[in-house]
Amino acid sequence: MPPCRSLKILAAAALAALAVHAATAAPPTPDDIPMAPANAAAVRTPSAPNAWGGPRTGTEATLSDRVASYRIDATLDPIRHTVEARQQLTWRNRSDRPVRSVYLHLYLNAHRNENSTFYTEERHGGEGFRSGLDAGDEKYGYTELRSVTQNGRKVPWTFVQPDGGPATDRTVVRFDLPEPVAAGASTTLDIAFFDQLPRVTVRTGYFDTFHLVAQWFPKIAVLELPGERGATTVRWNAHEYHAESEYYADFGHYDVRLTVPKGYTVGATGEPQGAPVEKNGLVTHRFVQGDVHDFAWTADSRTAPPLRATYKGAAGHAVQVTVLFPPEYRSNAAPVLKATLDSLAYFERTLGPYPYRAVTAVIPPFNGREASGMEYPTFFTADSVPDPAPGTMGEMTLDFVTIHEFGHGYFHGILASNEFEEPILDEGLNEFWDQRMLRARGQRLYATNSLLRRLGFAPAFDVFGFERIGLSLDEPADPLGENAWGRLEGVGPVYARTALMLHDLEAQLGKDTMERAMREYYRRWQFRHPSTADLRATLAEVSGRADLVNTVFEQQVYATQAVDDRIADFTSEEVVPQPGWELVGGRYVNVTLEQADERAEAARKRWRKANPDARDGTGPYPYRTAVVLRRRGAAVPQTLVVTFADGSRETVQWNGAEKWRRFEWVRPAQAISAQLDPDRRHLLDANKLDDGRTLAPDTSATRRWTLDFGTIVQTLLALLATV
Template sequence: MPFRRLPLLAVAALAVLATSLGLAQVVPVAAPTVPEIPFAPAHAAAVRTPSAPTAWGGPRTGAEPTLSDRVANYRIEATLDPVRHTIEARQQLTWRNRSALPIRSVYLHLYLNAHRNEDSTFYTEERNGGESFRSGLDAGAEKYGYTELRSVRQGARAVPWRYVQPDGGPATDRTVVRFDLPEPVAPGGTTTLDIAFFDQLPRVTVRTGYFDTFHLVAQWFPKIGVLELPGERGATTVRWNVHEYHAESEYYADFGHYDVRLTVPKGYTVGATGQLQGKPVEKDGLVTHRYVQGDVHDFAWTADRRTAPPLRATWRGGPHPVEVTVLFPPEYRSNAAPVLRAMLDGLDFFSRTLGPYPYRTVTAVIPPYNGREASGMEYPTFFTADSVADPAPGTLGAMELDFVTIHEFGHGYFQGILASNEFEEPMLDEGLNEFWGQRMLHERGQKLHATTSLLRRLGFAPAFDVFENERASLALDEPADPLGENAWARLEGVGPVYGRTAVMLRDLEAQLGKDVMERAMRTYYQRWKFRHPSIADLHATLAEASGQAALVDAVFELQVYGAQPVDDRIADFTSDEMLPQPGYGSVGGREVNITLEAADEAAEAARARWRKAHPDARPGTGPFPYRTAVVLRRRGAAVPQTLVVTFADGSRETVRWQGQERWQRFEWVKPVQAVSAQLDPARQHLLDANKLDDGRTLQADASATRRWTFDFGTIVQTLLALLATV
């Protein structure tokens, strides 16, 4: 008969009886149940509760033996077949359980499986949302690639695995895999997993892949998810943060140490995260390059047969030298020197304004022609830049090249060192990095030159401030998503996170002051480097370091946790003489009904006498006082506003509008007429949807119209002249 479990009380009674009879000396005890660890919420977004002071081991003081609290260490041996565009690899992953619970199951990302077929979470969201990555390049069947697990062992025992969808994506998604360990990992203990895997790279369409002999190999190895503890990024219990690969999201991982051997055919140039160890070893027509880097959370590399001789320099502006390298194809030789210069300047700026660059290498890769989908991506100590046809100084191409280079280098701080969760809080990476990179461009004195070398020689060289250009490109009047929303649950996609966050922080900086904002951001970096901060941690740090918590709280509530437009305007502006009025009035001690005609005659007579007595009086003055009224209207969120009214004698009246009202009227009675009214004169509210309606003059001012007309006319004349020459 089949085994049937006895009731617990019966088992206990039999055990007591057996012991009393001397038939048993030990009572068997069932093994403790290993608890199931939950996932972070599928739609997790902006965290509101600051992390505990001890989160991620507490702030890094510099006295620790390593820069980060290393959790996941990788030893990988990989061989590239550049003809089939495949990788055979073996990986030894050593992972430490930081929690107080035994861990029986671990979860890993297999990001490359997002490209396995159209039924992955990535392509399902892209298809259903109507958005495609960047240019939407159609690579046909070559766009597909995958990671295949060949074997997984924990010591001598095989580890079973199965694919899971923590966010409720399609059952066909294979970007997250669960390993059920034969031996649980004890609290504070470590385990080592030996993993054999195979990659089929896709044609480069989304951040990784190949074109011809060029290979950008990123998100290519099984990478363990993050086990978050209570008090870290809003977690209240131990949980696995291991989201599927969404169409709009990027990455999140633990810090660790990487020791990677890359074997490629002879003649291929290799670049990678970290430092090359010794001279590459050649054997049987293959060359093995060994790269090592500690205190990073990812590893990416490139190999190409067409790479030109690299451009190199050594930066010596920090506590140790940094080897700076630019890898580029022959067709973009003209781009290499500007990219190198921007990297060196980036090391200067970010080290000075945030903190010293902690690594000893940084490598930029310029993808080849037709491989541009690989451009503009960041990995620790390693990133891909962009390429332009005309990088000459003062051209649009030069600005575009510098902008992307500085942005991707900046990710080394905001994505690499701070290591925020790009799935759930992309604002902390893309947004903050956009803001700080713009500050660097502004400090460099760079403007957006909407011209080319040819047009510049012809005299067509309009230039725009990089801040104002980005602000003008945003739909500020009707934001759809809070800045703190996660990467994949956005109506407008993740794109507005970049510019809108930058404008929001510039808006906050205008109110706090430049020095205060820089001090606060430096504090944030120093406090949270190598520790995975949340939006709540940024919020708390800015509030504390600036000393203006109420202002910071209000901005975060309206823009980060909410999506409130700002749109205050001057709805009406008048300044009129207070003239004698018709009707009964006292004249010579008796009531007289003064007609409108009589009142007008009396007013004109008074003016004549006054002009005779004041022949040099300026316009806007006279015998009668002026009543000035300004009506303000509010379409969006309430923000503290300042209104300045200027009068004909040069005097000014300044008032504050601090309330929640949808409109407000301010009035003055003065002996002079008003000439202008200006809302937000210091331009502190840069999120305001329309700054043109912030100012009014009593007399019509056509200067803005003339300016746009003249600019448009200049463009038309230049284009006609250009056409006449070809």
């Protein structure tokens, strides 16, 4: 391992230890309402039946139990890349006690300077976000609170660090209210704020005339009640903006007016309301959306005429699909539109109805790619590729990112899991369902471009098999249920490892059972912030296989165990006469080894003469076949298939927890091969090459992987040369 990588891993481990320490040192709140601990992670206790108001029946006046309401008026200065805004935030106290202080996120302050929690973690423990692009001094941005009032009275505020991060972090702020909010009552805060957008390097910002304005407004934290996501008492859930974390917020209603210079195209969360209003060279656009927990928007003077289509699905209403794109990526727009329409159909069919009437996809411009691949309710940024031709890596990249970011609209948007503490429920579940959709479409990952494909050179890989590449399957460092930060290997493995875990679980439960369970999970928990325990309980209940589901979660979600079963030994030998004393004609004769061999060979000649068309591996004597299986990791249900020379097979199951197992047969034919996990149900297995053995040497796997790896490397080098 390179020294620099070792140092980064050690630093990440040190940060994880600091986060655990901080969990016991969090300062009390003025209300004595505790904060969720810094090391909060996968929940083990299912939520109460009435959590978040209970399951939505569809008969309520609103889709969600709205807790917050935002009315925002914002004006963009595209030259200085700033936003001036006023916000009315109405918040309802769901608890049974008065609340005197509330907590809000100012996510943009993660980019204020290098002393934020975000950049401190990145500097000491991680690597650059995505491409690691460093925009120099232009990468800094911030949110400044200009004024905060409650019923005309000034509200004082204090920056806090609930996770024990540096005192210079300003991503969480506490408002101490002049008037407490009684149990069940609501209050309205008037907030004036100013944003300086960063050069887009991490999820938000600008490049030239392009502006992606995300995580840009003061957003109230979540007050959780007992029985919700593992809470045992009323508590605030507000974490600093960590380098590996994303977001968590209450559902509410957004009514936002966005004012930009004339000539700028605007796209945003929700539906546009009426025609834009022009005045003094500025144009105001209004967007409204209920039952969402975030709001993001984009503005650019270079946007080409948008591509639009209407989706009509089972939800009973039409969905307006819009793709915004710059002229240089015109070739990408139609594929992004098609992938979005296909995603609406697939997710609606396999999970449940899409409840909104709009979805907007944005393709960032060239050199603005750090803004790609981000998700917000009814609004996401796609990727861009130079060559989206069918059957190329470009097509697959464009399709996958589009499907993935749309999918977040379900797992992060509608289900609204906590990405700080349980990224498995968003990034992990979403990755699994996206790959499932690609598999249903028959798509494979092509390690080639359009030119090579026209020449007939198009090696392809199964989408779930490709997830294995780059994972430390033999020595995973962190349980899947850990929170998003403080991980030895970062949050990246959550995506692929969760997808493989659920692939393997589905292989045991069956495709239809898994789909039925996930439909119920969506029905039961939409608009309600489920926990990992709620997912586990739903899978166990619907499948009727609580034993299997609970075992998998204990092995991979709440702990970390490698899966590594292999065929350690494989033999198949003739059972021939042996030397020694035997009774012949009424007296004992000592048969020598040489005599025994001669008798056996004579018997073989007679048999071959009588059976001239017999297959190799058959003869006058039976064969004793033995297969020894070894286990280095977690116990998983395994299938072993042994194939014999006469075409027959033996199939056995290994369901025990022992570290090894021997299977033996005495049959008329010799065995020619033994295959563990023939249906490839266990993609978490660290080494699939040791799952199969043949009696005769077979180097095809070695040749195949050498050629495939060489193909990937050459293709990636060629791709890099073109961008």
